[in-house]
Amino acid sequence: MCAASVLVVDDSVTMRALIKHALRNDPDIIVVGEASNPFEARDKMKELDPDVVTLDVEMPNMNGIEFLEKIMRLRPTPVIMVSNLTAPGAATTLAALEIGAFDCIAKPSARETMFNELPSLIKEAARAKAGMARRRGGPALPRQAESEPVRGRRGHLPDLIAIGSSTGGVEALMQVLAEFPADCPPTVIVQHLPAAFTGSFAARLDRVSRARVSEAKGGEPLLPGHIYLAPGGGRHMVVKPGARPSVALIEGETVSGHRPSVDVLFGSVAKNFSGSTCGVILTGMGRDGAQGLLEMRRQGAATLGQDEESSLVYGMPRVANEIGAVARQLPLARIAKQIFNGS
Template identity: 70%
Template structure:
């Protein structure tokens, strides 16, 4: 496979040198150019056609978030945000992920070198490039055609919805939940995010979605019209069934390398809701959720997976399809409608 060709965009000469050194140390990566501001970067993107762009936020002439939006609209390319403003918990991080950034990392600080993971992120982003243009075109068509309208809850629909997602999931969840009715069935979501992100992401979803979205709390009773986002960090989210189903946040070993794990959530839904639930796997790296979705299908649940063309990373949905866990594969624009048929 040809090396991933990278354009480094940062107004600091020193930082560009550090990023270039970190990336050129990997034989699977080639830094083909550098730019000190978005205007220079735009010209070099046209002439060099990089596979991946690393992008700072604070720059002269145009900030990185504004430039990211232009990239995703006019020339979809995997972008990794590298900035002191994209540390865990920063509001600008969620904004960048919503706009379609592949990932966000902070610049190195005292006692840490976040650039250790940068080469692997670049190669993963390059691998995801093939489906990026189709995904962005589908998202634009979705907005232009006005299909992001609130759906009505079907009387024959599920009593509970479970959703799992990872890389690319912030943007995908924003689109799917925007169509959920205000009286949607209780919906439980595991999105792989660091602990510092989930509360602010839930608040952001709550501002844009008809249903009420919140970070889940241990012992909380699930209710119609509510969407519960698993807290990132050290506990799995699952259902506890009694006279009233409640959320349990359980400290246990990671599953598929994750805590919270989609597999753990889906397994508990399969146990307690059987054929009265719908499970959905969206874009994401790895295989978390596939086995749990298979358990849901065997228990009688409806099971859905996002298709390859609209997934930023076709990992979790691919495995779900390959093991027979997903009854249907759908473009992101049709996922919400399929849930509520």
């Protein structure tokens, strides 16, 4: 991959200089521009088309959260929030992640903090954007009728549901899981989130869903009425085969630019789970999950994809649809209904 191009947006001259200094010694990163406010940043984004934007929250004329909403709606680009207001667990951090920020870090009290963290985040974000431009062809599998509920090989609801999402997935998952019944099939989810936030996000999902939602620890048996969210930043989540299938967390390189990866989870379901399955791919930047969903479909799984109109970023579901991995493409509001009652 070519060097990741970065636009630095902050109203502080000092902070822009610190960010550029933190990045200048990494040969895989090039700062192509800087802006002191969102209006200047908008023009620079059109002119420079950066791979990644670093964005402050507190700025004149328009705050960073408002500008982030406009970026994700009009020109989806990986954004890393760098602000005094985006510490782990802060309300502004959660708001930014819900809108679609790639990650959030607090402005450092010492330069070393930014040296250690920011370059690697930018390269991860750039890989995610690079995935948007790639296409993989292949014979499309036939579409299924949209009038039926998702049914497994034995004519009943699936024995396991697997869901993958990224940018925009926080809100999408909350909407989908709010409609899951208390006795839903065991469900495994990879949502691209920083490690510091998956625990609190799982707790938030648990409050809106009638099923029990928890951050996976590894080793849990796949039980009805339980939803397992992959922890962020470090290990892949897979389905482990056996007389009593379970969730496992494993080491490994990044796949499709991510760890945990939706492709790894879906691929493990296709390979290791002998019951009937349903795979769902929701809004997200890049192509993570497309190949794994195709593997699931080839093994007989029912597969659903979020449609373009309801996706914050129509990247992952678009690629999955293009390669024939998606049997049914639906608005977000119909995903859960299609799984459980076909409406």
